[in-house]
Amino acid sequence: MNNISFNKFYRKFNILSLVLIITSLIFLIIKGLNYGVDFKGGTLIELRTNDKTNNISMIRDSFNQMNLGDVSVKKFGNETDFIVKFEKQNSNDPEFIKNIQNKLSSSIGDVDFRRVENVGPKVSSELLKSGIIAISLSLAAMLLYIWIRFEWQFSLGAILAIFHDVIITLGIFSIFSLEINLSIVAAVLTIVGYSMNDTVVIFDRVRENLRKYSDIKIYELTNISINETLSRTIITSVTTLLALLSIYLFGGEILKGFSLAMILGVIFGTYSSIYIANPVLVALNVSQRTIVKEEKD
Amino acid sequence: MLYFSKLRIISVIIFTIIFSYFALSNFTKLDDRFFSKNINLGLDLQGGSYLLLEIDNRPVITQRLQAKIIELKRYFKEKEVSLKNFSLNGDTITFEAQEQDLEQVSKLLKDKESDINQYYQSYKSHEFDVIENNNLFNLNYSRYGLVLLKNASLDQAIEIVRRRVDEVGTNEPNILKRGNDRILVELPGLDDPNRIKSLLGRTANLTFQFISQNSEESFGTEKLSFEDDNREAIVSKRIILSGDNLVDAKPTMNSQTNETVVSFSLDRVGAKKFGKATSTGVGKQLAIILDGKIISAPTVREPIVGGSGQISGNFTFQSATDLALLLRSGALPAPLNIIEERTVGPDLGQDSIDAGVLSLIIGFLLVIIFMIYKYRAFGLIANLALITNLFLLIGILTIFEATLTLPGIAGIILTVGMAVDANVLIFERIKEETKSEKNPIIAFDAGYTKSRTTILDANITTLIAAFILFFMGSGPVKGFSVTLGVGILTTLFSVYFVARLLTSLYVIKNKEKEQLL
Numbered sequence: 001m002n003n004i005s006f007n008k009f010y011r012k013f014n015i016l017s018l019v020l021i022i023t024s025l026i027f028l029i030i031k032g033l034n035y036g037v038d039f040k041g042g043t044l045i046e047l048r049t050n051d052k053t054n055n056i057s058m059i060r061d062s063f064n065q066m067n068l069g070d071v072s073v074k075k076f077g078n079e080t081d082f083i084v085k086f087e088k089q090n091s092n093d094p095e096f097i098k099n100i101q102n103k104l105s106s107s108i109g110d111v112d113f114r115r116v117e118n119v120g121p122k123v124s125s126e127l128l129k130s131g132i133i134a135i136s137l138s139l140a141a142m143l144l145y146i147w148i149r150f151e152w153q154f155s156l157g158a159i160l161a162i163f164h165d166v167i168i169t170l171g172i173f174s175i176f177s178l179e180i181n182l183s184i185v186a187a188v189l190t191i192v193g194y195s196m197n198d199t200v201v202i203f204d205r206v207r208e209n210l211r212k213y214s215d216i217k218i219y220e221l222t223n224i225s226i227n228e229t230l231s232r233t234i235i236t237s238v239t240t241l242l243a244l245l246s247i248y249l250f251g252g253e254i255l256k257g258f259s260l261a262m263i264l265g266v267i268f269g270t271y272s273s274i275y276i277a278n279p280v281l282v283a284l285n286v287s288q289r290t291i292v293k294e295e296k297d
Numbered sequence: 298m299l300y301f302s303k304l305r306i307i308s309v310i311i312f313t314i315i316f317s318y319f320a321l322s323n324f325t326k327l328d329d330r331f332f333s334k335n336i337n338l339g340l341d342l343q344g345g346s347y348l349l350l351e352i353d354n355r356p357v358i359t360q361r362l363q364a365k366i367i368e369l370k371r372y373f374k375e376k377e378v379s380l381k382n383f384s385l386n387g388d389t390i391t392f393e394a395q396e397q398d399l400e401q402v403s404k405l406l407k408d409k410e411s412d413i414n415q416y417y418q419s420y421k422s423h424e425f426d427v428i429e430n431n432n433l434f435n436l437n438y439s440r441y442g443l444v445l446l447k448n449a450s451l452d453q454a455i456e457i458v459r460r461r462v463d464e465v466g467t468n469e470p471n472i473l474k475r476g477n478d479r480i481l482v483e484l485p486g487l488d489d490p491n492r493i494k495s496l497l498g499r500t501a502n503l504t505f506q507f508i509s510q511n512s513e514e515s516f517g518t519e520k521l522s523f524e525d526d527n528r529e530a531i532v533s534k535r536i537i538l539s540g541d542n543l544v545d546a547k548p549t550m551n552s553q554t555n556e557t558v559v560s561f562s563l564d565r566v567g568a569k570k571f572g573k574a575t576s577t578g579v580g581k582q583l584a585i586i587l588d589g590k591i592i593s594a595p596t597v598r599e600p601i602v603g604g605s606g607q608i609s610g611n612f613t614f615q616s617a618t619d620l621a622l623l624l625r626s627g628a629l630p631a632p633l634n635i636i637e638e639r640t641v642g643p644d645l646g647q648d649s650i651d652a653g654v655l656s657l658i659i660g661f662l663l664v665i666i667f668m669i670y671k672y673r674a675f676g677l678i679a680n681l682a683l684i685t686n687l688f689l690l691i692g693i694l695t696i697f698e699a700t701l702t703l704p705g706i707a708g709i710i711l712t713v714g715m716a717v718d719a720n721v722l723i724f725e726r727i728k729e730e731t732k733s734e735k736n737p738i739i740a741f742d743a744g745y746t747k748s749r750t751t752i753l754d755a756n757i758t759t760l761i762a763a764f765i766l767f768f769m770g771s772g773p774v775k776g777f778s779v780t781l782g783v784g785i786l787t788t789l790f791s792v793y794f795v796a797r798l799l800t801s802l803y804v805i806k807n808k809e810k811e812q813l814l
Contacts, residue, residue, distance in 0.1 A: 046645065093498075094491055094494035094495035094498050094635075095491070095495070097491065098491050112642070112644075113640075113642065114641070114642045114644065114645040115639075115640065115641050115642065115645055116638065116639070116640040117638070117639045117640075118635075118637065118638040118639070119636075119637050119638075120634075120635075120636035120637060122351075122636055123349065123636050123637045127771070130769050130771075131769075133769060134765055134766060134769035134770065137765050137769070138761065138762050138765045138766075141761045141765060142758060142761060142762075145757065145758065145761060146758075149754060182770070182771070182772075182773070182774050183704055183773070183774060183777075185770075185774070186704060186766055186770065186774045186777050186778070189762045189765065189766050190711065190759075190762060190781065192762055193758050193759035193760075193761065193762030193763070194715070194759070196758040196759075197718075197754075197755040197756075197758050197759055198755075200751065200754045200755050200758060201722065201751050201754075201755055204750065204751040204754060205751075228729070229725070231725055232718075232721050232722055232725045235667075235671060235717075235721045235725075236715070236717070236718040236721055238667060239664045239667060239668070239713075239714045239715075239717050239718075239721075240711070240714035240715050240718075241714070242660060242663040242664055242667060242714060243660040243661075243663070243664060243710045243711055243713050243714025243715075244660075244710075244711070244714065245660075245663075246656045246657075246659040246660030246663060246710065247656045247660065247707050247710050247711075249656070249659075250652060250655045250656035250659055251652050251653060251655075251656035251706075251707065251710075252648065252649055252652030252653070252656075252703075254341075254649060254703055255652075255653075255656075255703060255704070255707055258704065258707060259707070262711070
């Protein structure tokens with residue numbers, strides 16, 4: 001059995017979490033998120049050039065001459081692949097993409113458009129709305145589930161842990177200007193599920209131990225429970241991270257953002273189920289009476 | 298928890314074999330007579346185009362309201378009620394009634410049996426909302442009137458879209474309604490969507506109208522410009538013939554001028570109308586108008602009575618083919634706008650499959666090695682359960698012919714990583730139990746029993762997230778929620794049947810050993 005005094009660091013890590021959350025919120029409010037074409041509207045083109053001498057600035061210059069609004073060009077995976085994003089979306093003109101391709105070919109040589117995404121303003125705002133609804137709904141559903149399964153003190157702990165994970169993950173995306181697209185929403189939802197999962201495993205043990213030991217205070221009890229479930233926590237995080245790392249490294253450029261968000265989420269999810277969820281139980285003074293009272297009702 | 302009846306053992310084995318067979322049928326040529334289903338690859342994996350079209354219903358609504366005014370005038374004339382000052386302001390029809398007729402007009406419009414303002418029993422609503430203001434009547438489409446109108450126009454549009462897409466001949470297009478004014482078109486394997494986009498982007502409203510002799514625009518005429526240059530012409534508003542009367546159109550070569558033209562043939566009514574108009578109009582210019590632009594305006598040299606004709610207009614063979622296709626498939630009731638487009642080239646799709654499969658194999662191997670390192674024999678059991686899990690997951694996706702997307706593959710890999718969680722919870726619990734309980738069978742049993750609620754709790758939370766994603770997400774993301782959700786169910790099966798069965802066999806065989814786990 002492990003015997004690490006996690007509870008000694010509750011306060012220190014809570015301060016760290018608070019700092020991280022505040023920093024994230026400041027960035028989210030002031031800098032905001034870097035929305036991709038899914039949520040902002042516009043056009044995304046993934047292109048491959050045949051000429052290795054083409055570089056970002058050449059491609060940017062060619063696009064800038066076409067009056068397409070704000071253009072951003074980034075390398076995408078290997079040397080010849082680029083992602084170009086610009087504000088203008090004119091899907092109603094069937095020749096729009098074709099014209100761009102022709103102009104580009106004449107200025108920098110043959111290019112292959114491997115992927116084109118063109119999202120109108122109406123659709124993008126709908127997608128953003130449904131993304132926000134999906135995340136809110138899942139938080140509400142988790143809250144409801146845990147409220148049915150546990151006492152309210154536990155629900156509060158679990159929900160705070162989830163908010164902590166989601167806010168910090170999004171905060172990191174804001175700080176590093178990483179793109180938010182539909183798959184990031186999927187990642188955030190999975191993080192919510194994972195973080196909940198992790199917290200529930202420890203909480204189940206806390207509750208069991210509350211019944212088992214009638215004379216141990218919650219401060220000690222959470223520490224016992226964390227230690228008892230620690231090897232599971234580590235093994236599951238490791239296997240999940242191994243799988244995610246494999247997606248991140250070998251799954252291609254398209255899944256990079258998704259797997260990165262998930263990796264961050266798993267790390268913070270594991271951390272928060274120890275250092276957010278449990279201190280909440282301590283702060284709320286959960287005791288043997290808490291669950292006895294509940295069971296009498 | 299460790300006891301398995303013979304029947305149950307056999308069922309688990311048969312179940313696993315059947316699903317493994319389904320899963321394998323995706324990769325090798327197996328007997329098609331027995332099972333011929335396959336997982337569909339999403340557009341992001343096989344390449345193709347996803348187009349979301351929105352109908353612009355405004356012209357239809359205006360057109361209907363104009364027609365309604367004529368209908369109202371005729372109807373009330375028959376009832377010998379005189380109304381005046383009909384006008385159309387935006388979407389509102391306004392007219393004035395005389396004092397003594399107010400009651401009758403109101404009754405005719407608001408009665409449930411009304412034949413001028415239809416009442417829909419199913420919606421408990423009239424087609425139009427009627428607002429009376431002194432002796433002024435305002436008619437507006439009611440909410441349901443508008444819904445019905447939009448649905449009718451969507452049904453018509455989807456039919457035309459289907460015909461056009463079919464004519465181009467792509468493989469297995471998917472054309473679906475979305476809400477009451479959108480159409481989703483999925484074109485797998487299509488490399489270049491430009492042609493389809495230009496075909497779908499055109500209403501293809503064809504009319505034949507005479508060019509007016511007057512050089513000034515007046516009542517009953519309109520000024521239209523030519524398709525290929527900026528010339529303009531004054532055209533009579535009277536429509537001689539419209540595209541509705543066409544029965545066939547095809548691109549042909551005019552042998553005299555050596556030019557590509559579109560030949561068309563008309564139905565009987567059309568042929569009659571066309572014959573009559575051309576015989577009275579010899580010497581006049583007949584404008585052929587497509588979507589408000591004049592394609593050409595040949596001079597009528599002789600009456601055309603055969604019910605067939607040609608449209609010329611500087612066509613290339615391709616543009617003549619497209620015009621013929623548009624004319625054959627009919628006009629859209631309203632213009633369609635492409636509001637979302639996603640196209641993936643086939644080579645990127647293949648790259649994504651390769652990368653997805655590679656990361657699946659690597660992720661899988663890493664997890665397997667880690668589990669064996671951590672749990673030895675039991676790691677092997679967990680791994681066997683994991684492999685069964687994968688077969689079940691792919692087997693179920695195959696049965697439902699689910700669509701596998703790139704995020705879907707990510708969902709499978711994630712399932713691999715998270716699936717071992719249940720076994721880890723059980724094994725860790727067993728380890729704890731063994732400390733106080735020397736009999737391994739009792740300890741294992743307790744391990745399974747005591748970890749059960751935790752495992753259920755943990756999986757239900759992920760399942761909730763998957764469900765919400767499934768209902769809120771779209772396209773590729775939906776594919777992720779499917780594999781994640783199904784993955785949880787197969788995980789529970791593989792843990793509680795396969796792994797538990799293997800564990801029980803192992804424990805019963807080795808119960809004399811000192812330390813099992």
